[in-house]
Amino acid sequence: MAFETSRWSDRRGSGRTPDPGVTGLKALIGLIALMWVSEIADLLLGHHLDAYGIQARESEGLLGIAFAPFLHAGFGHLISNTIPLLMLGAIIAVAGAARLLLVTGLIALVSGLGTWLTSPPGSVTIGASGVVFGYASYLIARGVFSRSLGQLLIGLVVILVWGGALLGGLLPQxxxxxxxxxxxxxxxxxxxxxLSDGRRGPPTVASYRG
Incomplete structure (x- = not known):
């Protein structure tokens, strides 16, 4: 009986080990849910929250780097970002919540600083589009840096599906x-x-052999 109890305890203990993909998806859904909650709050407050976006070259506008991805100019804008965030973010989330949050934070920081430095004076930028573009380019470049065949194929799919939209989004509008x-x-x-481990050489096809 003690042996059976020990086995049951082992099974319970192993069952508590969180799956990285599950925790990553939970983190992604949490980020997107926060965007929707923020937009609902913004609507109820008469869109006053939008003023807390990235104010170009204003010292107080630097705080907007943290807030801007969660603020949107209406639900249409939010929906247009939610779909690619879910699709691209889910691929990144497979590596776990820590990796997803780190990737998201670094992209938002670079996007926000660049926007703050180069946007027209007096402009306020909001939205998670920078994160969307960052997710896409991350998935494309990740395969190049890692030389992993699987990640290279993922990057190719991203180019085929999102390439036109990515190029179009870089044109002034x-x-x-x-x-x-x-x-x-x-x-x-x-x-x-x-975040690459810096390995070089031919694509790692050996790991895919049966």
């Missing part, structure tokens, strides 16, 4: 922060390089 898109993409590449 009225009411669109191409600066945020550009520096978000740059942030994704930098993050992929920073």
């Amino acid at each position: 009225a009411g669109i922060s191409w600066q945020g898109h550009l520096f978000g993409a740059i942030g994704g590449v930098l993050t992929a390089g920073l």
